[in-house]
Amino acid sequence: MNLFCIGLSHHTANVATREQFAGGNATAESIARQAGCAEALLLTTCNRVEVYAVSDKRISTDEITRCLIAQTNRNPDNYALPFYRYEDNKCVQHLFRVASGLDSMVVGESEIFGQAKKAYESARTSGAVGPYLHRLFQRAFRVAKQVRTHTDIARGAVSVGSVAVELAQRIFGKLSECKVLVLGAGETSERTTRALLSRGVTDLRVSNRSLDRARELAQTVGGRAVAFDDWVAQCREIDILLTSTASEMPLLTAEILAPMLWERVDRPLFIIDIAVPRDVDPSVNEMEGVYLYDIDSIRSVAEQSLALRRQQVAAAEAIIADHVTDFFDSISQGLNRFSHAAEHSSLGENPLRASEL
Amino acid sequence: MDRYFLIASTFCFLAAVVHTVMEVRAKVFRPMRFNFLAIGLGFIFQTAFLWIRGQKLGRCPITNLFEVFVFLAWSVALVYMLVGPAYRLSLMGAFTAPLVLLLQGFALIAPIDTRNAVTVPANSWLEFHASISLVAYGVFALACIAGVMYLLQERQLKTHHLHSIFYHLPPLTNLFAVITRLLWWGFALYTVGIVSGFFTGHPLPRIQVVAAIALWLLYAAILQARHLKWLAPKRVAALCIIGFSAALALLWGITFTAELHRVP
Numbered sequence: 001m002n003l004f005c006i007g008l009s010h011h012t013a014n015v016a017t018r019e020q021f022a023g024g025n026a027t028a029e030s031i032a033r034q035a036g037c038a039e040a041l042l043l044t045t046c047n048r049v050e051v052y053a054v055s056d057k058r059i060s061t062d063e064i065t066r067c068l069i070a071q072t073n074r075n076p077d078n079y080a081l082p083f084y085r086y087e088d089n090k091c092v093q094h095l096f097r098v099a100s101g102l103d104s105m106v107v108g109e110s111e112i113f114g115q116a117k118k119a120y121e122s123a124r125t126s127g128a129v130g131p132y133l134h135r136l137f138q139r140a141f142r143v144a145k146q147v148r149t150h151t152d153i154a155r156g157a158v159s160v161g162s163v164a165v166e167l168a169q170r171i172f173g174k175l176s177e178c179k180v181l182v183l184g185a186g187e188t189s190e191r192t193t194r195a196l197l198s199r200g201v202t203d204l205r206v207s208n209r210s211l212d213r214a215r216e217l218a219q220t221v222g223g224r225a226v227a228f229d230d231w232v233a234q235c236r237e238i239d240i241l242l243t244s245t246a247s248e249m250p251l252l253t254a255e256i257l258a259p260m261l262w263e264r265v266d267r268p269l270f271i272i273d274i275a276v277p278r279d280v281d282p283s284v285n286e287m288e289g290v291y292l293y294d295i296d297s298i299r300s301v302a303e304q305s306l307a308l309r310r311q312q313v314a315a316a317e318a319i320i321a322d323h324v325t326d327f328f329d330s331i332s333q334g335l336n337r338f339s340h341a342a343e344h345s346s347l348g349e350n351p352l353r354a355s356e357l
Numbered sequence: 358m359d360r361y362f363l364i365a366s367t368f369c370f371l372a373a374v375v376h377t378v379m380e381v382r383a384k385v386f387r388p389m390r391f392n393f394l395a396i397g398l399g400f401i402f403q404t405a406f407l408w409i410r411g412q413k414l415g416r417c418p419i420t421n422l423f424e425v426f427v428f429l430a431w432s433v434a435l436v437y438m439l440v441g442p443a444y445r446l447s448l449m450g451a452f453t454a455p456l457v458l459l460l461q462g463f464a465l466i467a468p469i470d471t472r473n474a475v476t477v478p479a480n481s482w483l484e485f486h487a488s489i490s491l492v493a494y495g496v497f498a499l500a501c502i503a504g505v506m507y508l509l510q511e512r513q514l515k516t517h518h519l520h521s522i523f524y525h526l527p528p529l530t531n532l533f534a535v536i537t538r539l540l541w542w543g544f545a546l547y548t549v550g551i552v553s554g555f556f557t558g559h560p561l562p563r564i565q566v567v568a569a570i571a572l573w574l575l576y577a578a579i580l581q582a583r584h585l586k587w588l589a590p591k592r593v594a595a596l597c598i599i600g601f602s603a604a605l606a607l608l609w610g611i612t613f614t615a616e617l618h619r620v621p
Contacts, residue, residue, distance in 0.1 A: 152521055155524045156519075156524065169528060170514065170528055170529070171529050172528060172530050173531045265587070265588070266533075266583075288591060289590070289591070297517040301519060305519075308521055311521075
């Protein structure tokens with residue numbers, strides 16, 4: 001029995017190539033049928049297209065790629081086909097790395113875990129997954145959880161919205177009681193606002209030079225509009241200020257903010273200034289209880305998070321290596337028993353399936 | 358014999374400290390289970406030491422500077438066991454262990470386990486006064502530790518340089534709430550300790566009384582300023598550190614003068 005993985009990813013293929021395969025109609029079931037695999041699973045994301053399969057005889061990479069290409073209705077001659085192939089323990093290791101986010105474009109991202117689960121469920125429902133891939137993927141999910149729990153691989157935020165949320169949580173804990181003022185109604189501020197809302201923010205105020213635009217955004221995200229002339233007074237009440245106006249001059253300075261801070265001495269104020277030029281004078285960060293992050297400092301935090309994640313790769317690889325050895329030993333015994341049982345089918349049921357039951 | 362328990366306890370706290378340092382250096386910080394177990398075991402050995410010593414003396418084992426330091430270390434561990442898990446401040450253990458190690462290590466190494474005859478007879482009010490005051494010091498020590506954690510977190514947020522430990526420290530507002538609660542608990546216990554001191558029937562040196570009341574006034578002022586929102590949380594956190602340093606100095610002074618009075 002052969003356990004293998006054939007695929008392409010952001011490491012080997014550009015986006016133009018990836019999107020051709022990601023948008024195809026191939027399914028795990030169709031690949032298993034056409035290529036003659038005993039079991040197959042197709043993992044498709046924007047960064048990778050991978051087929052995990054088990055077969056009695058060796059199936060070439062070309063056969064699998066032909067199955068994938070057939071479903072894209074494209075001419076294969078138009079593409080350089082940068083497919084990679086992993087077999088046996090390399091295949092196991094690769095899947096564990098993928099599920100744990102180690103092979104992702106943004107190291108440690110957790111989206112791939114959900115995508116792998118979805119691919120598994122889809123293949124299981126269609127009947128393309130049997131006992132081997134079932135065990136492999138269940139172990140992969142367990143490994144991914146262990147890697148996340150025992151390392152800091154998923155720690156830290158790497159986008160503007162997630163950095164803002166992470167920092168807000170480090171200051172306030174739960175965000176459900178935080179009052180947020182969004183100043184300026186740009187695309188980035190809308191995304192960041194949505195990230196804050198997703199973490200429980202309920203009191204949201206939106207202010208913009210154009211009151212209509214403020215109302216529009218407020219309606220979209222479920223907040224209330226505030227007249228632009230009144231936004232400064234809001235600083236007495238709010239906990240988080242998100243600014244992204246097109247102003248050429250700073251709108252908020254230490255002189256404007258100082259009198260208001262006296263009234264909120266025990267409450268921190270978190271300011272996210274994603275405008276360029278900046279809306280908030282940098283000296284505001286020197287004030288007690290005020291935490292000001294401009295776009296550069298947010299990027300710096302994101303880079304620090306990425307660096308921290310990269311430092312965790314070795315620890316994650318060690319966990320994976322332990323599981324690969326253990327898993328491959330156990331599945332090899334199962335594969336050998338299966339081959340033996342297949343030769344003597346009269347002896348009864350697949351021993352591995354029996355052990356699963 | 359009893360010292361063996363104390364040595365075992367000190368090794369438990371040392372293990373917690375070494376574990377924390379190694380994990381921080383490896384940037385795979387997981388303070389929860391190991392630290393709690395090590396501190397818990399250390400606390401059990403401390404309790405065994407104090408119980409055996411108490412049986413030997415026939416009174417609460419706070420008769421010399423050595424025992425006072427161990428009792429204080431025990432109080433710190435006790436308050437951590439009560440407060441840490443309750444407020445999900447697992448990282449507090451990583452900060453508590455070094456303080457306890459310092460107190461016990463000093464007690465073991467310094468020649469302060471003197472066997473002077475105790476001049477004051479066993480008196481339940483006196484023992485209550487001394488032990489409740491030491492537990493109050495333990496609470497102030499935890500407030501000091503929470504203050505250090507607050508200042509560390511605050512500095513990282515201000516400077517935008519986030520160490521991996523940043524992700525394990527509690528949020529600023531939660532830490533400040535814990536500091537406030539600990540200050541109130543410590544203040545209440547210390548007040549009981551001071552008031553009970555007047556019922557001991559034993560004349561206390563005036564300088565001790567003045568210093569103890571000065572410390573009480575310092576914590577009262579911090580709490581009043583906190584209540585009236587005169588002080589920013591960062592300053593309250595810094596004052597917790599200053600307050601506990603003053604408490605330690607006072608404790609040293611009280612025990613030192615008491616031992617001086619015993620010398621024939």
